Amino acid sequence: MQFQQLQYFVAVAETRHFTRAADLVHVAQPSLSQQIRALERELGADLFRRARGNITLTDAGEALLPLARRILADADTARQEVAELAQLRRGRVRLGATPSLCTGLLPDVLRTFHDSYPGIRLLIEESGSHDLVRELARGALDLALVVLPLPSPSPALTTVEVLREDLVVVSSPEGAASPRWGGRRSVRISDLEGERLVMFRHGYDLRELTVAACRSAGFEPDFAVEGGEMDAVLGFVRAGLGVAVVPRMVAARSGRGLRVTPLARPGLHRTIALAHRSDVAPPRAARELQRMLLSASSGP
Numbered sequence: 001m002q003f004q005q006l007q008y009f010v011a012v013a014e015t016r017h018f019t020r021a022a023d024l025v026h027v028a029q030p031s032l033s034q035q036i037r038a039l040e041r042e043l044g045a046d047l048f049r050r051a052r053g054n055i056t057l058t059d060a061g062e063a064l065l066p067l068a069r070r071i072l073a074d075a076d077t078a079r080q081e082v083a084e085l086a087q088l089r090r091g092r093v094r095l096g097a098t099p100s101l102c103t104g105l106l107p108d109v110l111r112t113f114h115d116s117y118p119g120i121r122l123l124i125e126e127s128g129s130h131d132l133v134r135e136l137a138r139g140a141l142d143l144a145l146v147v148l149p150l151p152s153p154s155p156a157l158t159t160v161e162v163l164r165e166d167l168v169v170v171s172s173p174e175g176a177a178s179p180r181w182g183g184r185r186s187v188r189i190s191d192l193e194g195e196r197l198v199m200f201r202h203g204y205d206l207r208e209l210t211v212a213a214c215r216s217a218g219f220e221p222d223f224a225v226e227g228g229e230m231d232a233v234l235g236f237v238r239a240g241l242g243v244a245v246v247p248r249m250v251a252a253r254s255g256r257g258l259r260v261t262p263l264a265r266p267g268l269h270r271t272i273a274l275a276h277r278s279d280v281a282p283p284r285a286a287r288e289l290q291r292m293l294l295s296a297s298s299g300p
Contacts (some may be wrong), residue, residue, distance in 0.1 A: 073139025096125040096132040096144035104249030142286035159273040194244035196224035
């Protein structure tokens, strides 16, 4: 099995067209078809069902595709690692993070990293933990900041706890949606019963955590508006549409125009971890960013 054959196979699988795939990998279409046939002979199975205008993967092709993508991603990572100079003058880091961490933890760390290594490109993937775990597994990310526990067991990933973060309640200082308990120094989750909540979209870790806490307190949360990302949720709260449960770091950065109320003990928390694939060491630049993230989260 040749590396080039896997490149051609993935190109055909993604384009579902031999001519377009040949253009994509800059090779003549007959040469590409010949290499695909050679790969099929070596594997002893057809990888594609070929019909005019309709190229689909066989079961064997479906099984090979994620493995081929991972091999190609690992090779790309190896090239990046070798290409980096000893002084980390060039390269890239592909970092995934949940939207709240992009707002809270990352800005200061990324500024420090960029100041230290201006030649390193930072590629940020903003998504929920479930999507980030999948992207890590297929080799599309070097590192990811995810919320523990992971959405599904993943023995192929190594996680290091970064921080345990308190959640707080944010509300508008004025307006019809200002909470009844506005004068108190802290509130319980049960105090959210009867309040209209501004809720994140499905797949958001904070949505699942908040809804589970409300149900554990014996009530079903009442949504004033739902489906937003972090910035939208904060904007809706400022406008007086309702209250929201957000990370303390986010509230500290975005507290202007918001009332921030801590949750009474035992409170509500989430654990953030830095994850990477267990079978492939992150590139050198990614390891340096990892060191900075762990250092920043440990405090002075």
